Amino acid sequence: MLESLPISRLDPFDVTLRPPGSKSLTNRALLLAALAKGSSKLTGVLFADDTRRMLEALEALGFQLNIDEPNRAVTIRGKHGTIPSTEAELHLGNAGTAMRFLTAALCLGLGEYTLDGIPRMRQRPIGELVEPLLELGADIEYLGEDGYPPLKIIAEPPGMNGGFLELTPTLSSQFISAMLMIGPYLQRGLEIEFDGPVTSLPYVKMTLNLMKQFGAEFEADTGYRAVHVPTGGYRHYDYPIEPDASNASYFLAAAAVVPGSRCTVEGLGSRSLQGDAEFCDVLGRMGCGVDQKLDSTTITAPVDGQIRGVDVDLNDMPDMAQTLAVVALFGDRPTTIRNVGNLRVKETDRIAALENELIKLGASVTTIEDDITITPPAEGVAAALESLGGAEIDTYDDHRMAMAFSVAGLGASGGEGSQVVINDPSCVEKTFPDYFEFLDRLRGSSD
Ligand SMILES: O=C(O)C1=C[C@@H](OP(=O)(O)O)[C@@H](O)[C@H](O)C1
Numbered sequence: 001m002l003e004s005l006p007i008s009r010l011d012p013f014d015v016t017l018r019p020p021g022s023k024s025l026t027n028r029a030l031l032l033a034a035l036a037k038g039s040s041k042l043t044g045v046l047f048a049d050d051t052r053r054m055l056e057a058l059e060a061l062g063f064q065l066n067i068d069e070p071n072r073a074v075t076i077r078g079k080h081g082t083i084p085s086t087e088a089e090l091h092l093g094n095a096g097t098a099m100r101f102l103t104a105a106l107c108l109g110l111g112e113y114t115l116d117g118i119p120r121m122r123q124r125p126i127g128e129l130v131e132p133l134l135e136l137g138a139d140i141e142y143l144g145e146d147g148y149p150p151l152k153i154i155a156e157p158p159g160m161n162g163g164f165l166e167l168t169p170t171l172s173s174q175f176i177s178a179m180l181m182i183g184p185y186l187q188r189g190l191e192i193e194f195d196g197p198v199t200s201l202p203y204v205k206m207t208l209n210l211m212k213q214f215g216a217e218f219e220a221d222t223g224y225r226a227v228h229v230p231t232g233g234y235r236h237y238d239y240p241i242e243p244d245a246s247n248a249s250y251f252l253a254a255a256a257v258v259p260g261s262r263c264t265v266e267g268l269g270s271r272s273l274q275g276d277a278e279f280c281d282v283l284g285r286m287g288c289g290v291d292q293k294l295d296s297t298t299i300t301a302p303v304d305g306q307i308r309g310v311d312v313d314l315n316d317m318p319d320m321a322q323t324l325a326v327v328a329l330f331g332d333r334p335t336t337i338r339n340v341g342n343l344r345v346k347e348t349d350r351i352a353a354l355e356n357e358l359i360k361l362g363a364s365v366t367t368i369e370d371d372i373t374i375t376p377p378a379e380g381v382a383a384a385l386e387s388l389g390g391a392e393i394d395t396y397d398d399h400r401m402a403m404a405f406s407v408a409g410l411g412a413s414g415g416e417g418s419q420v421v422i423n424d425p426s427c428v429e430k431t432f433p434d435y436f437e438f439l440d441r442l443r444g445s446s447d
């Protein structure tokens with residue numbers, strides 16, 4: 001395995017590309033198809049660690065899957081709200097979506113199931129999902145520390161009826177998505193009311209949108225503080241999965257920081273179900289040209305080549321924090337990223353990781369509660385890299401650290417000794433195994 005990867009600077013480029021399928025949509029669609037009545041064919045499926053964990057888990061649970069990886073297609077015979085196996089030990093790596101979605105879904109089963117992950121997964125809280133499931137009648141035990149995986153689910157009759165839940169805002173929207181997705185198979189459906197704003201809200205909207213495609217109904221008020229999912233199940237649906245908007249951000253960010261460049265992402269536009277498809281608007285505020293159509297997004301570098309610092313609430317796009325932090329390095333003034341406290345419980349403590357690594361590129365970083373301010377190096381990133389003798393970026397087993405910081409290299413690496421070097425680049429396997437091959441395409445399209 002490659003220990004480190006130097007990233008050399010890019011010449012101006014003009015590229016059109018289509019990143020692989022969305023992780024969030026793949027793991028939702030796999031589960032909904034498994035729960036639905038009848039056979040569903042998913043296309044544009046992402047094959048990466050997070051989605052393989054979900055695929056393997058569904059197979060271990062006895063679902064029949066036909067996996068055609070070369071054509072990025074998976075056909076699943078749904079079991080209409082039942083789980084075929086009566087026992088399974090699931091290993092879910094560090095896939096937050098798989099862990100959270102399956103915790104709720106297995107409460108629909110009949111038998112005993114355990115769910116575990118890598119050591120980091122055991123540090124990612126899950127109590128805010130387990131507690132409401134217990135309130136709905138589930139039987140779940142913590143096998144290690146209270147509030148964290150591993151979990152044991154004992155599913156037996158009469159199981160869960162569903163009903164009404166009143167929740168305070170949670171650390172992760174995945175808990176809400178997980179509960180909503182089983183709603184159509186609860187006898188009384190599910191009604192959730194929040195007494196505050198919903199964290200990472202676009203992901204909840206994505207869940208409900210996809211549930212609708214699979215034939216479920218829902219009602220929600222405008223701020224999604226009250227959501228009602230009636231009972232009624234899912235029907236099979238052949239679903240083409242969009243490219244991953246979070247992973248598209250690195251190419252759009254590269255076009256932002258390499259003067260004279262342009263990047264078009266196909267398959268992702270204003271009608272995307274993914275909240276991160278709106279990241280282009282943040283780049284627009286930073287001075288980039290933005291052209292978003294229904295199914296494509298184009299970013300061009302600022303005409304004067306100068307990125308502007310911004311002040312932005314990223315609670316709706318938590319996975320964009322690292323991309324934005326790296327673009328902010330090239331800004332003409334500080335950038336503040338607000339309301340991103342839950343970055344502390346993702347693949348790594350992303351706030352600490354950003355603080356440690358941005359400094360290596362000459363920036364200064366201050367965090368006040370859930371807001372991070374990045375002050376770019378006064379002399380510019382390229383000059384900072386030159387005087388610092390390059391930067392070895394640690395990635396903390398976090399794919400987004402590797403992908404985001406590679407963009408700093410694309411924009412500012414100098415010759416040998418003043419380059420950005422990414423340590424443990426293979427952590428991109430979590431959601432984007434071919435990431436660095438895609439970067440080579442940017443190189444191939446330079447003037
Ligand atoms: O539901 C989803 O697919 C996701 C929700 C977000 O997590 P939080 O809701 O924990 O912020 C996001 O960070 C994650 O990558 C995917």
Ligand SMILES: C=C(OP(=O)(O)O)C(=O)O
Nearest residue numbers: 094095096097319346347
């Ligand atoms: C936070 C992420 O993943 P997870 O689904 O494991 O929460 C991510 O992909 O950035």
